[in-house]
Amino acid sequence: DAGVIQSPRHEVTEMGQEVTLRCKPISGHDYLFWYRQTMMRGLELLIYFNNNVPIDDSGMPEDRFSAKMPNASFSTLKIQPSEPRDSAVYFCAIALGSSNEQYFGPGTRLTVT
Amino acid sequence: AQKITQTQPGMFVQEKEAVTLDCTYDTSDQSYGLFWYKQPSSGEMIFLIYQGSYDEQNATEGRYSLNFQKARKSANLVISASQLGDSAMYFCAMRDGYGGATNKLIFGTGTLLAVQP
Numbered sequence: 638d639a640g641v642i643q644s645p646r647h648e649v650t651e652m653g654q655e656v657t658l659r660c661k662p663i664s665g666h667d668y669l670f671w672y673r674q675t676m677m678r679g680l681e682l683l684i685y686f687n688n689n690v691p692i693d694d695s696g697m698p699e700d701r702f703s704a705k706m707p708n709a710s711f712s713t714l715k716i717q718p719s720e721p722r723d724s725a726v727y728f729c730a731i732a733l734g735s736s737n738e739q740y741f742g743p744g745t746r747l748t749v750t
Numbered sequence: 751a752q753k754i755t756q757t758q759p760g761m762f763v764q765e766k767e768a769v770t771l772d773c774t775y776d777t778s779d780q781s782y783g784l785f786w787y788k789q790p791s792s793g794e795m796i797f798l799i800y801q802g803s804y805d806e807q808n809a810t811e812g813r814y815s816l817n818f819q820k821a822r823k824s825a826n827l828v829i830s831a832s833q834l835g836d837s838a839m840y841f842c843a844m845r846d847g848y849g850g851a852t853n854k855l856i857f858g859t860g861t862l863l864a865v866q867p
């Protein structure tokens with residue numbers, strides 16, 4: 638079964654601080670996606686990778702956001718500096734090229750005060 | 751531009767009855783995929799069912815079926831014999847392309863389903 642570990646599960650930080658969210662796929666995949674969920678905007682794709690290469694980052698809201706995938710087993714989403722409007726649940730999801738399913742991680746709930 | 755519309759913010763259904771959650775989509779592509787996800791109060795996103803635009807049969811997965819009407823651009827989710835555990839938010843989503851997972855998902859705003867005993 639496909640699976641995704643995300644850490645931390647909850648993060649509370651002050652405005653202006655750097656935040657790093659982590660995603661660790663625990664099974665084979667070709668694609669990795671970062672989504673953000675808010676009450677106002679719903680679920681939005683931020684960026685996705687294919688074989689560790691960023692393919693589409695058009696959903697990244699601004700330069701404060703950056704994502705990396707140094708290897709197939711690890712990805713990070715960094716916000717620097719963080720702002721209260723970044724408060725959301727951030728999901729990492731993975732998929733195999735031959736599959737029609739995207740498997741979501743449990744999400745990281747970020748609160749920026 | 752692609753768009754997914756879920757017009758029902760909330761729905762109630764009695765336990766053991768069937769319920770239909772509406773989803774319409776807009777795309778100029780001929781090849782696309784349609785998905786339904788369940789998000790319980792615990793927050794995780796659970797894949798339920800998939801329909802490809804060229805699939806001739808409606809998709810079914812256990813108690814879930816997708817009523818795909820291509821001409822009307824609708825992809826409604828039908829849950830048969832509702833259970834209390836079905837209470838959750840349900841999201842309809844669409845992806846460019848047919849088969850595989852090469853492109854991003856665009857999500858609707860969701861429908862909150864409450865199953866009453």
